[in-house]
Amino acid sequence: MSWEIAEKLRARFPEVELFPRPGEGEHHEAPPSPPTPPAPPAPPAPKRPAHEAPPAFLTPGVVVPRERLLEICGVLATDAEFGLRYLSFVSAIDRPEAGQLEVLYHLYSFETKDELALKVRVSREHPSVPSVTSVWDGANWHERETYDLFGIVFDGHPNLRRIMMTDDWIGHPLRKDYVYQDPPWLVEAARQRQRDIEGLGLGERA
Amino acid sequence: MALRTEELILNMGPQHPSTHGVLRLIVTLDGENIVDAQPDIGYLHSSVEKMMEARTYLQNIALVDRGMDYLTAMSNEEVWVLAVERLAKIEVPERAKSIRTIMLELQRISSHLIWWGTFGIDLGAFTAFLWAMRERERIMDLFEASTGGRLHHVYFRIGGVNEDLPEGWTDRVAEFCDYFLARLPEYDDLITGNPIFQARTKGVGVLPLSTAIAMGASGPVARASGLSYDVRKAHPYEVYDRVSFDIPVRTAGDCFARYEVRMEEMRQSVRIIRQCLEHLPAGEIRSKVQVALKVPKGEVYARTESPRGDLGIYLVGDGSDKPYRVKIRAPAFSNLYALTEMMKGWKVADVIAILGSIDIVLSDVDR
Secondary structure (H helix, E strand, O other), rough: OOOOHHHHHHHHHOOEEOOOOOOOOOOOOOOOOOOOOOOOOOOOOOOOHHHHHOEOOOOOOOOOOHHHHHHHHHHHOOOOOOOOEEEEEEEEEEEEEHHEEEEEEEEEEEOOOOEEEEEEEOOOOOOEOOOOOOOOOHHHHHHHHHHHHHEEEOOOOOOOOOOOOOOOOOOOOOOOOOOOOOOOOOHHHHHHHHOOOOOOOOOOOO | OOOOEEEEEEEEEEOOOOOOOOOOEEEEEEEOOOOEEEEEEOOOOOOOOHHHOOOOOOOOHHHHHHOOOOOOOHHHHHHHHHHHHHOOOOOOOHHHHHHHHHHHHHHHHHHHHHHHHHHHHHHHOOHHHHHHHHHHHHHHHHHHHHHHHOOOOOOEEEEEOOEEEEEEEHHHHHHHHHHHHHHHHHHHHHHHHHHHHHHHHOOOOOHHHHHHHHOOHHHHOOOOOOOOOOOOHHHHOOOOOOOOOOOOOOOOOHHHHHHHHHHHHHHHHHHHHHHHHOOOOOOOEEEOOOOOOOOOOOEEEEEEEEOEEEEEEEOOOOOOOOEEEEEOOHHHHHHEEEEEEEEHEEEEHHHHHHHHHOOOOOHHHHE
């Protein structure tokens, strides 16, 4: 879990932005203090809730501008200095409050055992990033899955079709605002069944 | 005079006895030769990643157990608890680590046995399946005795395991190790040395090393192509850094090499189990962790070596008691992608041999 590789990348491409490092510019949560003697007058020291602490990124990673993605990936995969020849996966994280989707790549080097996460921030409205299939062939299905479940368009992908859901599916299930709706034929079938058993004392809710 | 032929498209599956689940293969044939083979997946997609966002960290153990690869429930639980423990900085007692390692290796043997049996059936050797099931049954019994479940255990907990081992269980495992090692030469007699089997697997479905890496193949599939990489060695978890075992690697990259790698892995698993049994520490089996555990904000990628390869989870926590996002990196997904490359140029009769040799489980592919 070395951040060196992320720093090397920043030295080469100053526009990449490192994930916030553990312990960097963050106030360490005070260790659970020994139970203080109950001092009624003082308001109880507010224990900092977990969701207020700054996020900890335990996997080294960088945020890459969309325009430079292909170029940077090419260097990461082929340059001996990095040698990240193995793409573990491509996926995304939906951040509706920021109006963004984070496209996520995880890379690995067998020689140095280094790993690196890459993120590209794109808008939720018309998300698109260049496809990295030309760099790592294995990205093909992973990008299809990300397209299917998040609706991110990978420009230059050889075969960008849905892979998990059926071709006529509407919506992208892994988005936070996705609501599953039964297809009309299923709703109708359920209603018909209710009509069929009406009056038989079955399936009626008190 | 050349015979004029037309390409024929053959649909295999999604219901086909030898596709190992609901996989559809669209095979383009020129006579008997495979021009192209495109897997069509998604029939078993259940959106585990989405469901996980609505469940607490503890509840998710039961979900990954059955929502992912149903033949390797322990490995799924392992990668999940590992990711959570890393992000929440939870220590695991030594005894729990050893118990987990024993369970994971028993799981590896049981999963490889299923593969060995079904691979035999694929190639027309029915006995192999019966033998494999006979041995696997003993592992199921061991699992049942210690976890209560045969296929789905929900045994690992964040910070340890659910229950301590029952009385006499370790002796039964040691007994199984002896029994199982004695069976392996019989397997070799039945299948490995069989000339028909060798003719159907040697040199068939070759995956070159560079292609394997570019396509993201991992596990026995990549190791059979010459990639000396195993997460247990490269990034040890549990007690893998304290036990000695070898990583079998072959360079041929064909079906037989993949077969050899898995056969040797079963032997190595027995080796690991024996060492764990010998040095099984006493003590706690679980550290104190809240039931409604709140995991701090942050992101981590945890990876393990499942029987099928590099199984990882990218976990995004948001400080609540439920994960914000979970990405499951399924080994069979990437291994199946490499299938097209392995198939091209071989005969239609080899389809089943090649498919059987990569050992996919569709619930791992589709999740």
